Amino acid sequence: MSQNKKNTTNKNIKPPKFNFYWVYGIVLVLFIGYQFFNSGSLSSKNLSQNEFETILTEGDIDKILIVNRDIANIFIKSDALEKEKHKKNKTSLYSINTPMYYYNFGDLQNFEKELNIKKSENNLDFDLKYEEKTNFLEQIFIYLPFIFLIGLWIYFMRRMSGGGAGGGGGQIFSIGKSKAKLFDQDQKVKTSFKDVAGLEGAKEEVQEIVDFLKSPDKYTALGGKIPKGALLVGPPGTGKTLLAKAVAGEAGVPFFSLSGSDFVEMFVGVGASRVRDLFKQAQQKSPSIIFIDEIDAIGRSRGKSNITGGNDERENTLNQLLTEMDGFGTDTNVIVIAATNRADVLDKALMRAGRFDRQIYVDLPDLKEREQIFKVHIKPIKLHKDVDISFLSQQTPGFSGADIANLCNEAALIAARKGKKAVHHQDFLDAVDRIVGGLEKKNKIISPKEKKTIAFHEAGHATASWMLEHAAPLVKVTIVPRGQSLGAAWYLPEERQIVQAEQMLDEMCATLAGRAAEKLMFDKISTGALNDLEKVTRQAKAMVTVYGLNDKIGNITYYDSSGQSDYNFTKPYSEETAQVIDKEISQIIEIQYQRAIQILSDNKDKLITLAELLLEKEVIFKKDLETIFGKRAFEVEPKETTTETNSENSLETEE
Template sequence: MAKDNNTNKKPKFSSWWIYGSIIVLLIGFQFFGSSNLSNTKKTTTSELQEYLRNGDISKILIITNTNQAKVFLSDEALQKDVHQDVNIKPWLPSTGAVPQYVLDYGDLQIFQNEITEIKKENNLDTIVEFDKESNLFMEMLLSILPFVLIIGIWIYLMRRMSGGGGGGAGGQIFNIGKSKAKLFDEKTDTRTSFKDVAGLEGAKEEVEEIVEFLKHPDKYTSLGGKIPKGALLVGPPGTGKTLLAKAVAGEAKVPFFSLSGSDFVEMFVGVGASRVRDLFKQAKDKSPAIIFIDEIDAIGRARGKNNFTGSNDERENTLNQLLTEMDGFGTNTNVIVLAATNRADVLDKALMRAGRFDRQIYVDLPDIRERKEIFEVHLRPIKTSEKLDLDFLARQTPGFSGADIANVCNEAALIAARKEKKAVSKQDFLDAVDRIVGGLEKKNKIITPGEKKTIAYHEAGHATVSWMLEHAAPLVKVTIVPRGQSLGAAWYLPEERLIVRPEQMKDEMCATLGGRAAEKVIFDKISTGALSDLEKVTKQARAMVTVYGLNDELGNLTYYDSSGQTDYSFSKPYSEETARKIDIEISKLIEEQYVRAIEVLKENKDKLTILAERLLEKEVIFKEDLEKIFGKRPFEKEFDEKGQEIPKEAVEDALVSEKTSAEPDKEEENK
């Protein structure tokens, strides 16, 4: 066993060893080819003149381009004691004569004249030669270096673009066109099952049938049916589209290829299409298999949009290859494509047609019953201090997605841990909802008493108007403690409606304008604190006029385009006269509700003042405080255990039956 371990621990061969060896050889060639390892000694001009007068020098080689002179001694001079230091043979062979001395001279003319004068005085036959020295290696290196750098940078970029790591003798240079999909192993990688997906019954049923197709295809093909080629998961962010795909990977027990739409996009032409081909080739080889493409709108956008340059679009080439592959393989290959997006309106029509994505599964935001099931899933690992009322939590989180609910549960656990608690309580969950909806509480924010009073009356105005209007959302809590970017906030429990009527929208707009109306009624002044309120009512009014056709002046018209084509046009779908009319109707609608809010607050000015004073005192008030001031809300609705609204007639009948059953008891007491 030890022998095997040692064998496995041997270092792998790396191409860097080859590069290093070449560099060492080149440096060695340059080093050994020079005279650095010879016995050449540096001398001075005065010593040179002395050696020349003594007749020791046989030749002087003057290098004109380096201002250096090489001195060669005669054989007789080498036997003298003064030159014994340079009379040692070099330990490496040399191709040419090696000088014994070398010196740097200054001015060439002066140096040459001095040597000529000494030669004449002493009648010497010393040879004086002139030459230019060149380094062939350095010249060759400098000429090749730019090409080496360009090739090196290109190899580095190719490695980075293709994901780094090994993968064979050429690295990843030629693997850039390979698919980057991750292949999940059903035995180890995937742990999610359909039990972990709460709610989404309709979507889950469709996806479960796809898994059944792959497990028992004969059940459907025996009747002449064909296995669907693709299913598109569409819905808002956080609703569980990717979670459904993970559950499919865990339940199908077949190879599951997962990747993002952006994995196809590269800076090199043709890479995206090549990766699509490689992905489907791998899936066919391992069929039956599932391909999951998350955020498919990265490559599936409608062709011909925003391509003003008229140049070749790499994304369109990738989409064309995807369309060909999805429509190209036969029905017996058992490869199903799952895709997810929250922008189905921008996808290409050719991608959405039957035969490619046969099914479009809409994953909507959960309703109150589904939110309760989602809470049950996410509360499993959380240690709670009491049995939580899940119906209450589900009602407190309208419009929350599955991801939001998971965040609420996690935030509640963090809040409880911050407070040194041993378990999570109901109040921690309410604080978590406030934290997510309103933002972080800022108790240390400096607010003047005048500003605080204005904020209190502003929030009290919201609460009063919403309490007095039938279709406005019932109040849950009002606070003047700053949160996030807001100086105060009011929490409502909106009714979950599938259709909305004009009177309901008008009541909501009136309640939203109650804050500014309260400032006008109490202080006869208005402030900038109603910015978010004005933004909200303006959007609502514009939607009533231009989208839903709820305005009598414009009639039953809508300028909403569900296909998203108007996003790419530079002109409005209506004339300038209609645009002026739209602006007038929007302004009229908002001003009517503002006047209405002022009238409601004037009628209840005394109660508004009491509510604002209590808000200044406590900083946070709840529904119970409003009931003490205004009395029971006449439009209050009752809910059953499942969160469904109980009709008002049923509540009245229950009260009548309770009253009649109590009457005989009173008669017995009288007797």
């Protein structure tokens, strides 16, 4: 058994992969070794002047080889090698062809003169020869800085030309190549329409794109042309990228995916080159889909920012994209899908028919769609049987698909933090509070006087919203600090597509009721109503300048949906109109403030009861308000609807 284990272990040990740099290393070691052993210094002894003169006068020298005019290599006669003083200087590396001694003589001219004198005086017969040798090791050290710089240059060139981990997009010779990631039969997109919850209207539109790619003859037989592009527009987190992946997964065709920023590079002309290469690859693999996420990175309107000049790299990239989308034939079966949440800033030439033929709006999910999205994201979570998905979908108006995914994950983290074996319904509610209101700060130091002010402020919101017909029904009130707020009230706005003036005024009145409660109870107002004032000012301004809901201004709007007004330096109205607008905004707010004071004065005893209960419990719910005020006369049970929600319809908090 142990032998088998040993054999298995040996099989699992993989030999190291061959690297061509090993050859360089071996050659270098051999070269240095040759220089080291061939230098003669290992087999030779350095002589002093007296030792050299003694050996010279005794006639033991056979040959003197002067190397590079500064060192004398001395070879001993074969018969003289038997002498005791020469025997003990022999080394294991000595041979007949290597010098036994070497002598640093200093000046060559003096040395030659001395040799001639000794030769004539003692009748010596040695040979004198000269040799020029090059020590490559020394030369390497001399030129080492230059060798290092050349090696560094080669290293960076190899990295830029594909030797590094940057891959195809990072190569210096393929920098103009597309960075698009290709999903084809080898790497299939596994996402399908079943994985996309909600978005029923958007799925119907993109389903046609899938049909175009699967059976184009069905449409071209009647003389129709396959659309060239579809633009997915919508708020962040609504599932635009996921929808595009589902199209690729359903169609089963090559899918080129990249971001708009992938076209942007520091080198001039690279973006346009990458666009050309992308469409060339897509045509070769036709039918195929090109998906450009965040297309506003390169598709912004041209000519609005003149600071960059005429030769702007982003504009060149956009021009090439426009040319490619209008240039390749419709019979190539290449469809471009793009996604953005800033359709207002895109160039008009990009949005015209023939390029992006279809604009598919991916809106925030409604009640039914939120329930479907919840069912997708709770699949990997261990749920307790008390979790009510229908109730959670009602509690999260205005949440996008990404928000719901984050909510489910946050609920699981909260349950794990509490040591639970499953995620309970209360964990989801806590996650909603955490996302909307922020983290609880129970350790925040608040004086009793401040706490009382906060309690009456929040009780004022709750009282007014309970008494007003069009105000959003209250869900929960707390005076526990969360995030930057000292207290908060949660409301459940009705999901509607249009808002009437009476509804906006009731909401403003309920928002100002917190400040009105402080004035009524303490005859003082605090800075705690900043968030409320900001909200009502924005609403009143919208009523007057955007929606045309003011009698004095009339049926006029100063809102520009195209975004062109952002680049104008003048207001779209005169100074006289500006004064009227300011006066009307102030008047609307003041009327609702006095209305809030009147409502709270009529229900002062209930307001005090609610505030005291809030001071006692810190958190109160809808059932507590029903105990104090009774049932709302105009309470409407929430209905399931497939109507798309407005961006204003979100779960709101009042600070």
